[in-house]
Amino acid sequence: MADEGLRPVIVKKVNKTSGGHHGGAWKIAYADFVTAMMAFFLLMWLLGSTTKGDLQGIAEYFKTPLKVAMAGGSGSGDSSSVIQGGGRDLTRKVGQVTKSDLDPGPKRLYTSKSDTAAVQAEMARAELNRLKALKQKIEAAIDARPALKQFKNQLLLDITTEGLRIQIVDEQNRPMFALAKAELQPYTKDILFEIGRALNDVPNRISLSGHTDATPYASGEKGYSNWELSADRANASRRALIAGGMDEAKVLRVVGLSSAVLFDKADPFNPINRRISIIVMNKKAEESASKDGGSVEVTNEAQARQEVVGAAAQ
Template sequence: MASEKQQQQQQPIIVVRKKKGGSAHHGGAWKVAYADFVTAMMAFFMVMWLTATMTPEQLGGVADYFKNPSAVASRGSATVEGKMGPGGAGDAPIKVFDAVKNPPGAGSVDLKADAKAAEEKERKRLEELKKLLEEAIAKSLAMAPFKDQLLIDLTPEGLRVQIVDAQNRPMFDLGSPELKPHTRAILFELGRFFNQVDNRIAISGHTDTTPYAGGITGYSNWELSAERANAARRALVRGGLAEEKLSRIVGLSSSVLFDQVDSRNPINRRISIVVLNPAAERSAEASDRARVVGDGRAVDPPPLPPSGDAAALARAPAAVSARPAAANGPAAEAGAALASPQ
């Protein structure tokens, strides 16, 4: 027994270890980490690209979201309403994909191009209208003898026709708004012509700098020019111009002289009729909608004159201008100095 125990104790114990090769499998954890890294980088560059193409209002909405991630109204530049109210806690803090679908500048370029094309088309249409009017004047028995007193040109507001006084052929009696027979005949013809155009019409009356000497207290060239413009309106309407085509009637006295050197030149006494282009018509409507509140009452701002001289109109009293209403609508509001319609 002793010898057997000794043999067992002397017998060596062999431990077998498996050697791992250089290409042993490490698992897929590194792939997950790398995918997370790539996703984060893509998200980072996407955010950088979006912020570079977003408008200031959209950037303000993003800033407000992080400044105010709650349902409390923010005072930032562009908060967005959500189901929880203003702030960043709504269901749509910012319509970020609008910037992707419609990058800033893409739509604006198209709009500018369309506006420019429309403006060019309108200009060509008015040029054609100018040629037709000149031909009509040359063929008209009523207007041909007075073609030297009819000045036709294109202005930023549209097609302008000016009927000016001549030394021996005035449009009105001296110091009077009464039309001469030949002036009335000219306006009758123009009324029929302008009624064929879709554009609206603006009329302004002008005088020279000779002071009014009619003996009426408080009456001046402002009132005289306004009444002459209104007399021209009546003649145009009687000639066939529809009332709804009238945009405004303005008396500008001598604030917009034709002859800047000789302020008493008869040519300064004139009636200006403008076929308004769409841009001028929109400007006129915008000025009418803008109202200044003072002393508890609303006051209309001075209108843009057909001559385009806004500075001159700024000096003109608001009482000598009016904007006629449609034919079946209420009567046009006019200042005390403006003659009543018809």
């Protein structure tokens, strides 16, 4: 009995675990099963909604994806597909997108060169008609006023490659400006007032240039010369046009050309070389003049000279 008191006491610990039939591990497995079934039914719905041709395109893509991506073709990028796009650009809705395709942008229109040329030609014709109508209006306005009609021979209007050119030239006994000054004669102001009101009828901008004859100042080119005089006269004409009602924003360029561009090249001292030239510029001339270093050409001098000679003979 004494030995029994020396026996070791053995304690058994039993770890109880919850789970089994009533645990939560089955929920994870069920969620995986539901996810797989959703993916399966979604795939079946997509296959059922896609046309036969699109299915062939999809199959072709997975067979040779690089070939379809580079060369294009009928496939999931077709507009009839429920999966829009295809290729590198998923926003495209028509056909596969190849690497060589260009993004037209939100406002870009594809037109042929012939269509563009036709539109430009039509715009040029419409602009030419506007300038011709303006020419007729100015001529009619001068004819309607007896006080201005007597100066008709000094007012030359013609259509050039730059637009409508209006030239007001001097005569021997009827100058536009005071001698060697930029002071406008009263009848010159009346002419410019009439022209200024008419110029608002067209959206075209204008260029003014002053011209003198070759008679030099006593001081030559070192002091105040024909260059300053021609520029001052061009600016005086600009002010008169604006005073007559022309929008001041229409003026694009005012230059003084001295005697560099003579009207009568045979006689540099002819009073007709003293003139103001107003060019109602067409779109091409306006774009050229707006560029840095652009120029406005002066053409058809021979034709204008013939008009003066013919008018003077009448």
